[in-house]
Amino acid sequence: MRNERRLTDSPQALGRRRAGHVLELIQGAPHERFLLEGEELVLGRGARAQLKIAATELSPRHLILRAREDEYVCEDLDSKAGVLLNGVRIHRAVLRDGDTLQLGSLVFVYFER
Amino acid sequence: MAVLVTFWGTRGSIPTPGHGTQRYGGNTSCVEIRSSSTTVICDAGTGLRALGEQLDSENRPGPLYMFFSHPHWDHIQGFPFFTPAYDPKKKILVFGGEDEEPVHGLLSGQMQPRYFPVRFENLGADIRQGSFRKDATEVGNIQVRRFKQHHPGGSFGYTFLTEGAKIVYSTDNELDALVTSERKDGLRKLPAEIVERYRDADLLIADAQYTDADYAHKKGWGHARATTAVDLALQAGVKQLALFHHDPLQTDPQMEEKVRTCQERARRLGGDRLLVFAAREEITLKLP
Numbered sequence: 464m465r466n467e468r469r470l471t472d473s474p475q476a477l478g479r480r481r482a483g484h485v486l487e488l489i490q491g492a493p494h495e496r497f498l499l500e501g502e503e504l505v506l507g508r509g510a511r512a513q514l515k516i517a518a519t520e521l522s523p524r525h526l527i528l529r530a531r532e533d534e535y536v537c538e539d540l541d542s543k544a545g546v547l548l549n550g551v552r553i554h555r556a557v558l559r560d561g562d563t564l565q566l567g568s569l570v571f572v573y574f575e576r
Numbered sequence: 577m578a579v580l581v582t583f584w585g586t587r588g589s590i591p592t593p594g595h596g597t598q599r600y601g602g603n604t605s606c607v608e609i610r611s612s613s614t615t616v617i618c619d620a621g622t623g624l625r626a627l628g629e630q631l632d633s634e635n636r637p638g639p640l641y642m643f644f645s646h647p648h649w650d651h652i653q654g655f656p657f658f659t660p661a662y663d664p665k666k667k668i669l670v671f672g673g674e675d676e677e678p679v680h681g682l683l684s685g686q687m688q689p690r691y692f693p694v695r696f697e698n699l700g701a702d703i704r705q706g707s708f709r710k711d712a713t714e715v716g717n718i719q720v721r722r723f724k725q726h727h728p729g730g731s732f733g734y735t736f737l738t739e740g741a742k743i744v745y746s747t748d749n750e751l752d753a754l755v756t757s758e759r760k761d762g763l764r765k766l767p768a769e770i771v772e773r774y775r776d777a778d779l780l781i782a783d784a785q786y787t788d789a790d791y792a793h794k795k796g797w798g799h800a801r802a803t804t805a806v807d808l809a810l811q812a813g814v815k816q817l818a819l820f821h822h823d824p825l826q827t828d829p830q831m832e833e834k835v836r837t838c839q840e841r842a843r844r845l846g847g848d849r850l851l852v853f854a855a856r857e858e859i860t861l862k863l864p
Binding site for chain 2: 536539545548549550551552553554555556557559560
């Protein structure tokens, strides 16, 4: 069984999503899977990030994932390295199954199950 | 401050909601370009409705500037549902072909009582026709140039320059009708004066409705082969090409195939630095 962490910003949010929304770190750091269950989840290297990864190229608050109905919207928090969605530099995007997110040398795949 | 470009509607011809178009979206043409101080809207297809809701939630100050490629339905149909148009505090300037036929009049035409319950003159916002001088104008901190394109009934493309970014909005343009010759490697050559309009764009949003197979029986319908949009981008040194105005018959898997074909063509023709992707609803790009 792969390492998988459930991420939430409040215990009430656990299990609320209909579909399983998963962010899988596939490159740039040890492989890990994150099951997204919160309303607002910050990804970064800072202490207050729910999805905290100790990579110097990440900003302390790099990216936020906001739940909207049964999908997630990601937004760059004016990070230094920026956010590439499927290779394109973005500010904000509704995530779709199979999307890749690149933050510096870290690469994630988003999928729904 | 970066320039932000949001796709609110990417489909051509007719809205295509449903499971098969969920990834790229089913709303018709609408793109927002936002500099630090100025908001520009390209076309008022059905994607405009969601943009209106977003603008309402932000209450961003300043006028809205709307640029119309042409008044076919898929480019104006969202306007009666654009909530800022009902706001008495809002000022909206509409630009298009004011010399031939004011856009203002075309928008009000689709709101005649036989078609829509609210009369154009009863909209709350101050809506006026904007104008060009020698095909150029300036709105807020954005310089705009317009140019004529190849489409039944005519259409305009627009070049926007602001804060170090050059964006070209060029939909409903049958590029293939303008091809002058084909290079040995297959690249379709376009006239130099046309290529120059797109020169060194950070982002080209281009009509790429048809696959090569589609186009074989849709010549003269006013839309381009996606592969010819790639060739234009290569000749003009464009950095990013957003394939736009997706055919209503193309499902998400077919769209993926179209994108792959275009990316492979760009690589084969030496465009290693050209980024090709399909415009997708509710994605905001950051430029330059």
